Amino acid sequence: xVENDRWGTLLAHVILILGVFVVVFPVYVAxxxxxxxxxxxxxxxxxxxxxxxxxxxxxxxxxxxxxxxGAPPIGLMLWNSFxxxxxxxxGKIAISLLSAxxxxxxxxxxxxxxxxxIFITLMLPVEVRIVPTFQVVASLGMLNTYAGLSIPxxxxxxxxxxxxxxxxxxxxxMLEAARVDGAGPMKFFKDILLPLSITNIAAxxxxxxxxxxxxYLWPLLITTDxxxxxxxxxxxxxxxxxDSEPLxxxxxxxxxxxxxxxxxxxxxxxxxxxxxxxxxxx
Amino acid sequence: MARIVxxxxxxxxxxxxxxxxxxxxxxxxxxxxxxVGPSGCGKSxxxxxxxxxxTISSGTLSIGxxxxxxxxxxxxxxxxxxxxxxxxxxxTVFGNLAYGLKNRGVSKADIDRQVxxxxxxxxxxxYLDRKPRALSGGQRQRVAMGRALVREPAAFLFxxxxxxxxxxxxxxxxxxxxxxxxxxxxxxxYVTHDQLEALTMADRLVVLNGxxxxxxxxxxxxxxxxxxxxxxxxxGSPAMxxxxxxxxxxxxxxxxxxxxxxxxxxxxxxxxVLDALDAPALSLTGTVALxxxxxxxxxxxxxxxGRAQPVTVRVAGVPLHLAEGAEITLRAPVDALHPFxxxxxxxxx
Numbered sequence: 001x002v003e004n005d006r007w008g009t010l011l012a013h014v015i016l017i018l019g020v021f022v023v024v025f026p027v028y029v030a031x032x033x034x035x036x037x038x039x040x041x042x043x044x045x046x047x048x049x050x051x052x053x054x055x056x057x058x059x060x061x062x063x064x065x066x067x068x069x070g071a072p073p074i075g076l077m078l079w080n081s082f083x084x085x086x087x088x089x090x091g092k093i094a095i096s097l098l099s100a101x102x103x104x105x106x107x108x109x110x111x112x113x114x115x116x117x118i119f120i121t122l123m124l125p126v127e128v129r130i131v132p133t134f135q136v137v138a139s140l141g142m143l144n145t146y147a148g149l150s151i152p153x154x155x156x157x158x159x160x161x162x163x164x165x166x167x168x169x170x171x172x173x174m175l176e177a178a179r180v181d182g183a184g185p186m187k188f189f190k191d192i193l194l195p196l197s198i199t200n201i202a203a204x205x206x207x208x209x210x211x212x213x214x215x216y217l218w219p220l221l222i223t224t225d226x227x228x229x230x231x232x233x234x235x236x237x238x239x240x241x242x243d244s245e246p247l248x249x250x251x252x253x254x255x256x257x258x259x260x261x262x263x264x265x266x267x268x269x270x271x272x273x274x275x276x277x278x279x280x281x282x
Numbered sequence: 283m284a285r286i287v288x289x290x291x292x293x294x295x296x297x298x299x300x301x302x303x304x305x306x307x308x309x310x311x312x313x314x315x316x317x318v319g320p321s322g323c324g325k326s327x328x329x330x331x332x333x334x335x336x337t338i339s340s341g342t343l344s345i346g347x348x349x350x351x352x353x354x355x356x357x358x359x360x361x362x363x364x365x366x367x368x369x370x371x372x373x374t375v376f377g378n379l380a381y382g383l384k385n386r387g388v389s390k391a392d393i394d395r396q397v398x399x400x401x402x403x404x405x406x407x408x409y410l411d412r413k414p415r416a417l418s419g420g421q422r423q424r425v426a427m428g429r430a431l432v433r434e435p436a437a438f439l440f441x442x443x444x445x446x447x448x449x450x451x452x453x454x455x456x457x458x459x460x461x462x463x464x465x466x467x468x469x470x471x472y473v474t475h476d477q478l479e480a481l482t483m484a485d486r487l488v489v490l491n492g493x494x495x496x497x498x499x500x501x502x503x504x505x506x507x508x509x510x511x512x513x514x515x516x517x518g519s520p521a522m523x524x525x526x527x528x529x530x531x532x533x534x535x536x537x538x539x540x541x542x543x544x545x546x547x548x549x550x551x552x553x554x555v556l557d558a559l560d561a562p563a564l565s566l567t568g569t570v571a572l573x574x575x576x577x578x579x580x581x582x583x584x585x586x587x588g589r590a591q592p593v594t595v596r597v598a599g600v601p602l603h604l605a606e607g608a609e610i611t612l613r614a615p616v617d618a619l620h621p622f623x624x625x626x627x628x629x630x631x
Contacts, residue, residue: 171366173364173367176368177364177368177429178370178381179334179335179354179355180333180355180362180382181382181385181429182356182382183381191370
C-alpha cells in the first residue's frame with residue numbers, strides 16, 4: 001500500500017508538472033522570443049535563453065511600430081482594446097443588474113416570457129448571429145466605431161443570471177424593511193442591493209473585461225480603419241499582413257504586451273474577485 | 283401615537299386561501315396588543331396588512347384618523363421590527379438607524395440627534411460605528427428596535443421579534459421591550475406564538491385561530507375565562523385538561539351547579555388538588571403514570587381508567603410521597619371548572 005501510494009503520488013505529480021509545463025512553456029517562449037534580434041528566427045532555431053534585444057524590441061513596438069510590416073505603434077491598439085473591454089464589462093454589468101432587478105422584484109406582464117427570452121440569448125453568442133448582427137451594425141452606421149465594437153457584445157444572459165441568483169438570496173425582509181423605511185424601488189436598488197452585490201459585480205467585471213479584451217472575430221469583421229484596431233486582431237495582422245517575413249520578435253513583444261492588462265485587472269481585483277466567487281456577504 | 287381601528291378585515295390569497303377572515307379590533311392609543319396563535323393562524327398576515335406589506339382584500343384599516351388601506355408602508359407612519367431583524371448588512375448601526383430618517387428628508391443635525399437619543403435609550407451607543415455582522419444576537423435585536431423607535435412612529439409593529447434569541451436573552455428583552463413601550467406610550471401590535479410572551483406583555487390579548495379571532499381580552503380574562511375550547515387549550519402551560527361529561531358522570535362526582543348543555547369540562551392542572559376539599563365539585567381516581575419534577579413545581583400525569591389521555595396536575599414542590607403507579611384522587615372546587623359546549627366549542631357561562 002505504501003509503495004502504491006508513493007507511485008501514485010509520483011504519477012500525480014508527473015502529470016501535474018506536465019500540465020504546468022504545457023501551460024507555462026508557450027508563455028515562456030513568447031517572453032524569450034520577444035528579447036531576440038530579428039534575424040534569430042530565420043535560422044529556424046528557437047533559442048530558450050533570453051536575448052539582449054528586449055529593451056529595443058519593446059521600445060520599437062510601443063513607440064515606432066513597423067507600419068510597412070502591418071505593425072503600427074501598439075499604443076492606440078491597446079487603448080482601443082481597453083475602451084472596448086471596459087464598455088463591454090461596464091455595459092454588461094449595468095444592463096444585467098437592471099434586468100435581474102426587474103425580473104426578481106417586479107411583477108409585470110409576460111415576466112416569465114421575458115425571462116425565457118433572456119435565457120435563449122445564452123444559446124446565441126456573437127459568433128452564431130454574426131452575419132445578421134453585422135448587417136444591423138452596418139445599417140446603423142456603426143462600423144469603425146467604439147459603439148459598434150461593444151454594443152453587440154453587451155447583451156448577455158450570463159451576468160443577468162448570476163445577479164438574479166444573488167438577488168434571490170437577499171432576504172425578503174430586507175426589501176420590506178426598506179419599504180417601511182421609505183425607500184422606493186430605485187432607492188432600494190441603489191442603497192441596498194448595489195452595495196450588497198459589490199463582490200459579485202467585481203467578479204463579473206474581471207470575467208467580462210477579459211472576455212471583451214480577448215474578442216477577435218468581431219473586431220476583425222467590423223473595423224477597417226486602423227484607428228479602431230484592437231490589440232488581439234492587431235497581432236493577427238502583424239502575422240499575415242505586410243510584405244516581408246513576419247517579424248516574430250516584435251510580434252512576441254506585442255503578445256506579451258497584450259497579455260498584461262488582463263493580468264493587471266486580475267491582480268488589482270483579486271481580493272474582491274475571489275470573495276465574489278466563493279462567498280456571499282450576509 | 284395613534285388609535286388603530288381594524289374593521290372587518292379580510293385577506294384572501296390568489297389561490298383562494300383565506301388567511302384572515304372578518305377581523306375587527308379597536309386598539310386604543312398607547313395600548314399594547316399581542317396577537318397570539320399557532321402557526322398559520324393569520325396573525326402575521328394581519329400584522330403585515332397593518333404594516334402595508336400585504337394588500338387588504340376587504341375591510342378598512344385606519345391609523346390615527348386616516349384610512350390607510352391604500353397607503354405605502356412608509357406613508358402609514360409605522361415602524362416594524364422583523365423576526366430576523368432585516369438589518370442592512372453593509373451599513374453601520376448608525377447608518378441603519380439613520381436610513382429611514384434620511385429617506386424622509388430629515389436634516390443631518392436632527393438625524394444625528396435622534397439616532398444618538400435612540401441609541402442611548404437602547405444602550406447601543408458604543409456600537410454605532412460597527413456593522414451588524416460584528417454584533418451579537420441580542421445587540422442586533424436592539425439595533426432593530428432602535429431602527430423602529432428612532433422615527434417616533436404612530437405605532438410599533440413587532441413580528442415575533444424574540445424568536446431568534448436564546449431563552450435567557452428572550453426573557454430579558456421581553457421585559458425591556460415592555461418597559462420601553464410603557465415609557466414611550468406608543469401604540470403597539472406584537473405578534474408571537476409564545477403564550478408566555480403574550481400573557482406577560484399584553485395590555486390586551488388577541489387569540490387567533492384559522493384566521494378568525496377566538497377571544498380578545500386582558501391576559502387574566504383570557505386565562506381565567508377562556509371563551510372557547512381552543513383558547514382554553516392554547517393559553518396556559520401545561521394545557522388545560524378537557525374531560526367529557528358522560529365520562530365524568532360515570533366515573534366521578536359532579537356538582538349540580540353546572541350549566542345545562544355543558545358536555546365538556548375543562549380544569550387547569552393548577553386547580554386539581556390532591557388533598558381533601560370541603561366540598562369538592564369534582565373528584566376522580568386514577569394512577570400516577572409519570573412524575574415530572576421541574577424544580578419549584580412538578581407535573582403529575584395521572585391516567586384515569588378507560589381514558590387514553592392522562593390528566594395533568596401541577597403541584598408546588600416535589601411530591602415525595604408519590605411514586606409512579608400509586609393510586610391518587612384528584613379534586614377540584616366548582617369555580618375551577620370551565621364548562622364548554624363541545625359542538626360549538628364555546629364557553630357556557
